[in-house]
Amino acid sequence: QxxxxxxxxxxxxxxxxxxxxxxxxxxxxxxxxxxWVRQAPGKGLEWVVVISADGRNQYYGVAVKGRFxxxxxxxxxxxxxxxxxxTPEDTAVYYCAKNRDYLDVWGQGTTVTxxx
Amino acid sequence: xxxxxxxxxxxAAPGQRVTISCSGSSSNIGRNYVSWYQQLPGTAPKLVxxxxxxxxxxxxxxxxxxxxxxxATLAITGLQTGDEADYYCxxxxxNLNVHVFGPGTRLTVL
Numbered sequence: 001q002x003x004x005x006x007x008x009x010x011x012x013x014x015x016x017x018x019x020x021x022x023x024x025x026x027x028x029x030x031x032x033x034x035x036w037v038r039q040a041p042g043k044g045l046e047w048v049v050v051i052s053a054d055g056r057n058q059y060y061g062v063a064v065k066g067r068f069x070x071x072x073x074x075x076x077x078x079x080x081x082x083x084x085x086x087t088p089e090d091t092a093v094y095y096c097a098k099n100r101d102y103l104d105v106w107g108q109g110t111t112v113t114x115x116x
Numbered sequence: 117x118x119x120x121x122x123x124x125x126x127x128a129a130p131g132q133r134v135t136i137s138c139s140g141s142s143s144n145i146g147r148n149y150v151s152w153y154q155q156l157p158g159t160a161p162k163l164v165x166x167x168x169x170x171x172x173x174x175x176x177x178x179x180x181x182x183x184x185x186x187x188a189t190l191a192i193t194g195l196q197t198g199d200e201a202d203y204y205c206x207x208x209x210x211n212l213n214v215h216v217f218g219p220g221t222r223l224t225v226l
Binding site: 046 | 148166208213214216
């Protein structure tokens with residue numbers, strides 16, 4: 001069964017860092033792009049970043065470019081989202097999802113709250 | 117401000133048909149595939165349409181979609197109360213190299 005599971009969310013103070021993880025089961029990250037998508041409380045979906053199947057290309061949304069970094073550990077079948085310099089506007093549920101032109105498998109999400 | 121435009125809300129009675137529009141531009145919908153997602157309250161989004169009009173396995177044929185030029189449309193027929201959800205269109209924006217979601221449309225089944 002193809003599954004994605006996020007972890008690493010929590011409460012973090014403004015300006016600090018946090019690392020989220022997305023573990024895949026039932027497929028290999030070598031075969032698919034992986035995206036992070038977030039949803040602020042009561043708001044719509046906002047695309048954050050994607051890493052290509054071969055790991056060579058990463059594209060970032062305007063709101064996070066220069067602050068967030070996506071990476072992956074292929075043997076562990078895990079993709080990470082390193083968040084730095086967080087602000088209250090980064091408060092959201094963060095989902096990881098796979099594929100390229102469309103996102104066919106989503107995790108359940110992990111909640112990040114930025115608050116002092 | 118999203119690069120894609122959707123109506124904030126639509127509504128229809130059970131059994132009826134509803135459409136949700138998604139308008140973009142030549143650099144996004146005009147040259148890339150459109151996908152549609154259903155998000156039930158408190159749950160993760162679910163893919164209901166990919167590659168403009170394809171249905172994933174398990175999605176009933178009550179859900180259909182089309183694309184023309186820089187706009188796309190999702191249609192749901194035989195509405196059920198279980199279809200009440202937020203619906204998002206999405207595509208790639210080629211000028212910025214980003215994936216973009218529409219602002220979402222809340223479907224209410226009266």
